[in-house]
Amino acid sequence: MEPAKSILPQGQVKPRRFWSPRxxxxxxxxxxxxxxxxxMLLLNVFALLFxxxxxxxxxxxxxxxxxxxxxxxxxxAKMFQDEAIGQALxxxxxxxxxxxxxxxxxxxxxxxxxxxxxxxxxxxKVVFFLPYxxxxxxxxxxxSALLHxxxxxxxxxxxxxxxxxxxxxxxxxKTSLLSIALISTWAGIGYTVIIYMAGLxxxxxDLYEAADIDGASSLQKFFKITVPxxxxxxxxxFVTMLIASFKVFDIIAFLTEGGPHNSSTxxxxxxxxxxxxxxNMGYASAISWxxxxxxxxxxxxxxxMRKEDAA
Amino acid sequence: MFAQQLKKNASKIIVTAIMGALxxxxxxxxxxxxxxxxKFENDVMRFPxxxxxxxxxxxxxxKAVWMGNVPFYLFYWNSIKVALTVTLITLVFSSMxxxxxxxxxxxxxxxxxxLLISYMIIPAQATLxxxxxxxxxxxxxxxxxxxxxxxxxxxxFTFLLRQFMLGVNNDFIEAAKIDGAGYFxxxxxxxxxxxxxxxxxxxxxxxxxxxxxxxxxxxxxxDKKLYTIQLGMALFRDxxxxxxxxxxxxxxxxxxxxxxxxxxLQRQVIxxxxxxxxxx
Numbered sequence: 001m002e003p004a005k006s007i008l009p010q011g012q013v014k015p016r017r018f019w020s021p022r023x024x025x026x027x028x029x030x031x032x033x034x035x036x037x038x039x040m041l042l043l044n045v046f047a048l049l050f051x052x053x054x055x056x057x058x059x060x061x062x063x064x065x066x067x068x069x070x071x072x073x074x075x076x077a078k079m080f081q082d083e084a085i086g087q088a089l090x091x092x093x094x095x096x097x098x099x100x101x102x103x104x105x106x107x108x109x110x111x112x113x114x115x116x117x118x119x120x121x122x123x124x125k126v127v128f129f130l131p132y133x134x135x136x137x138x139x140x141x142x143x144s145a146l147l148h149x150x151x152x153x154x155x156x157x158x159x160x161x162x163x164x165x166x167x168x169x170x171x172x173x174k175t176s177l178l179s180i181a182l183i184s185t186w187a188g189i190g191y192t193v194i195i196y197m198a199g200l201x202x203x204x205x206d207l208y209e210a211a212d213i214d215g216a217s218s219l220q221k222f223f224k225i226t227v228p229x230x231x232x233x234x235x236x237x238f239v240t241m242l243i244a245s246f247k248v249f250d251i252i253a254f255l256t257e258g259g260p261h262n263s264s265t266x267x268x269x270x271x272x273x274x275x276x277x278x279x280n281m282g283y284a285s286a287i288s289w290x291x292x293x294x295x296x297x298x299x300x301x302x303x304x305m306r307k308e309d310a311a
Numbered sequence: 312m313f314a315q316q317l318k319k320n321a322s323k324i325i326v327t328a329i330m331g332a333l334x335x336x337x338x339x340x341x342x343x344x345x346x347x348x349x350k351f352e353n354d355v356m357r358f359p360x361x362x363x364x365x366x367x368x369x370x371x372x373x374k375a376v377w378m379g380n381v382p383f384y385l386f387y388w389n390s391i392k393v394a395l396t397v398t399l400i401t402l403v404f405s406s407m408x409x410x411x412x413x414x415x416x417x418x419x420x421x422x423x424x425x426l427l428i429s430y431m432i433i434p435a436q437a438t439l440x441x442x443x444x445x446x447x448x449x450x451x452x453x454x455x456x457x458x459x460x461x462x463x464x465x466x467x468f469t470f471l472l473r474q475f476m477l478g479v480n481n482d483f484i485e486a487a488k489i490d491g492a493g494y495f496x497x498x499x500x501x502x503x504x505x506x507x508x509x510x511x512x513x514x515x516x517x518x519x520x521x522x523x524x525x526x527x528x529x530x531x532x533x534d535k536k537l538y539t540i541q542l543g544m545a546l547f548r549d550x551x552x553x554x555x556x557x558x559x560x561x562x563x564x565x566x567x568x569x570x571x572x573x574x575x576l577q578r579q580v581i582x583x584x585x586x587x588x589x590x591x
Contacts (some may be wrong), residue, residue, distance in 0.1 A: 026417035028494040033423060036408040039464030044430040047438035054440060117326040126577055127334045132343065133573045135523040135542045138562040141548065142344045145555045156547035191584060198585035247436050250525040254545060268436045275440050276530060285440050289462040299432050
């Protein structure tokens, strides 16, 4: 630290430069990170803490910031007695069960077939991916017309086939959630197929050649080579789809608004309804934390599964 | 040998036929949508379906959608404006952060990165209420700025770009430093050009996601003149509850720009989706 000053020829003393290259690099580094850090602080850190605080409060938004009233655990207590929340939880679970396993199984078979055994691979990739790229709202509008209970082409077709009492799809509480699950599976399966196809290109071809020499059948190859080697892809898809299925909102908000009679309501729709229609900001925040807790637990559980799987 | 080849080809033809049949199931709703958009309302639900309409009412439907009360071109303009702005800002912010995370050395860098990706698991849906409050306090409720602010930070794309930049050879950067280039120069004239393919992918996918978003416009917009296309669709649904011809024209109009982007850039879109996988 001694030569902190240098003597200039004229005899003036020049202080050591504060902006050493290392400091300058650090400053630039933080500057480049600044927008993302600001975004994180505002939209994640602050938002999360504020919603935690609100979840213990009663607040109708219109009364302004002073109207926030601390009420302890009341919102959470209310949540456990709220039938709509129970229904939403049940629907979220059912929706997951309807969509995730089917999508994964069907997409895997489709991907394997497209990958190795068809002419016109690109055509299939594009066609199956078309609904995913299109907006879910436009897709939902088309399907709601197709599934119209009395006039829709789907039911007209079923009547033609001799089915006298075709399901009423979106307007019947018994089938509304299932219909939504069907539409979103149809719309999302192209994504799953594409991810599986990416996974398939990583399986070395000589494994299949060796199996051919041993006289393995196609089914044997599928179950003994393809399925086990695609395990990481399947795991990745399972986790992301599981979490995504708990975030479902757009299609439900557009098609059924959770109805009829809450038969297709889900947690995010409850948050929307309580927060932005009834202005129960505190209660909506408590539901948000329920959602956050569920997603947190699911994420942690699946990561643990994966670690054990790898060990 | 020949018999085996024949057998292989036969099975390939059969599988292609089965998949071809399945692909019809994915195309038919689109074909029905296009065909209905050209029809008179009375013909839309006629059964058996007239795939090629005998009488065409496309001009009327088109006018109803594009020149109605709240015309579609307004929604179009709003969607384009929001999606383009969000995409551009995301590209800048995410690539800046990725550059800092990969090519600059300083204390705390890796900690920030860890924090950032751990926040990736927070679902935006769980912070809707505080986000809404923030927007109101900032006086941005019912503006496009609200949508832009909500979407312009992307931890996910930062992560994706970081992965790519990790692979960029440091020799280029060292050479530029010796030539006297500063950090901004290196970022702008070396890093970004080298990342062009991945930046294009990020841009396309971010654009599509923003274009298709329904939740944020639903919560942050009130004035119909500010509606994006997806929200405009909801307006049409309410205004033309049982007019399916007009609804299908609206759906077609909402999808068409993305279809064009997709058909032109299909390889990039598909690879981009496969690249990182996660949506969000």
